[in-house]
Amino acid sequence: MVTIKDVSTRAGVSKSTVSRFIADNGYVSDEKRKAIETAINELNYRPNKMARGLRSNRSDIIGLVVVDVASPFYAQLAGGVQSACREAGKSLLVTSGYAEQESESRAIIELVDRSCDGLILYLENPMDDAVAELVQKAKLPVVVIGSDPYVVAQASVSVDNKAGAYQSMKMLLDKGHREIVHFNGPLDFRDARDRLDGVALALGEVGLQLSDIIVRHGAFSDQFGYDATMDLLQSTRKFTAIVAGDDDIAAGCMLALKHNNINVPNEVSIIGFDDNFHARHLTPSLTTNRQPIVKMGQVAVEMLLQLLLKMPVADQNVVLKTELIERESVARISS
Template sequence: MPTILDVARKANVSAMTVSRVINGSGPVNEETRRRVEQAMKELDYYPNSNARSLVKKETRLLSLLITDITNPFYTTLARGAEDAAKRLGYRLIFCNSDEDPAKEKEYIEMLLSTQVDGVLFAPSGDDSLKNLRLLRKQGIPFVLIDREVPNLECDKVLGDSMLGAHKLMEHLIENGHRRIACITGPKHISTARDRLQGYLATLKLHDLEIDPSMIIETEYTLGSHQEVMQKLLELQTLPTAIFAANNFVALGAIKELRKHGWKVPEDISVVCFDDLDLLQDLDPFLTVAKQPSYDFGVFGVQMLVERILGTATSNFRTIVLPPEIIIRRSSRNINAALE
């Protein structure tokens, strides 16, 4: 990671002059200021907003950068990360990108300025690669959680999305469903691709028709999903079940079905990835592939601290956590109705 001394050498000025430019603490002529700022830019130098020090010191700070803090999956993951960080003697800074790579970049730049010791990172999508390369260029260790990014070797804690999708589809097929729609997430997100692949592979395994009109892409975030459901409800032959890529997608689908007078599961069954945890403790309803979200945070922080302390193996590691299939009232057996 470049230091203030590197900036001073490149700009051909003293470290004190660089400090004055950074802090606005003394007179610097405009030409000198321009050279210093250009050197900082070329070196990707980010001032330490905590210490403004010539010597980089360990901050005992970690960051958790996730995509949607309102999603119960990430809320529980954050709890696990915080508990693990505290146990290991670190503090945790929470950042929420809202699935926005531009906002994600802003947080990365802020974290570089703060000089955190490491980042636990749930990427907003494949475009996160350039942000992760910036962290690596600056020598900041990171661990990916929940999602992968193509063409990047690093430590990861992932769920088995293909396995979970396969098991949910097997549940529906065993219960008589043959026309199963898939509301998938954005194709630039690895979990969406894996869950769609699990859906398709299971249909092929059972020699069931793959109908492109019943595969619809939407966002992972909580919203009306009105247009998505409108496409399904306009089909000449409706699906008997919907496989939703995550819990928020499932909630949006159920809301729209009810708005149009369709009952779940009497008319259409709905299954999805990720549970709702505290949001549905009083009336558990959704059939889900529940991921151990707390463990994502715990394992992620443990791997990150090992990388920071230099106790990790030289090879990057991947932990894959299997989901638990929980059968509830949102899916039903239609075998009897088909006989």
């Protein structure tokens, strides 16, 4: 694939000169213009039309706010955003909001102050009115991930968490499980609420309610999964399956069961959510619901670039589906 660097080398000019020529942004002498045009024709270079449409007064920087960039889930999401940004000739600034409104506000303000061209936001709280006003005054295009658009946003991309959790619970129910545990994330997280709704929907189809199973809420972490499972094992409540709110919780559950010599899946089945990198490497490998994490980030960037070019966004609220990945951690219950 021919790049701007190849064109600059053939034309004998700098990459920045080629970029200015392509974007029609800044002075380029007639002599250099001719050299660049010749190089482009000889190399059959085709500039990205979207990148070429980006004009002056831009930093070429996209700002991204996620809950916690140290989390495997949000690291993958940021990776998807970064790959799409680089393809479009944009740089990326990433910061964490830690699911706290004050921290989210600070993160947004920092990105606005750094003259980002546009913002991609994964927030867990309503946006502060003063921050929303700041973003609007800066006239920044905004795409949100994981929720309906805020007042400042022009587009959103999310995952159907409810349908995914429904699939997970239905799988266990179809395999005969009825004594089930649901270890979920905190209910102030949108994903956790949607997944709980999906679990309830599947239970309702077989005449059960959430009160008929064990439901516990905690952090989306392996430590919560481990501690919650250990507490459950010390009680007298019998269970044959665990629906974990994410793969980190599931990993903690599996470790606790291993420490108590309980076989997965022959004695207890476990199903996760996300399909993070470690899911396939657990022993046994984890059955889980795969989120299109990287794709979410890429779609968000595509939307934002269209907004930057003042192009219409065909679907302003994209909802992506999950995929149930069956591995080794779920078994049909024995009679």
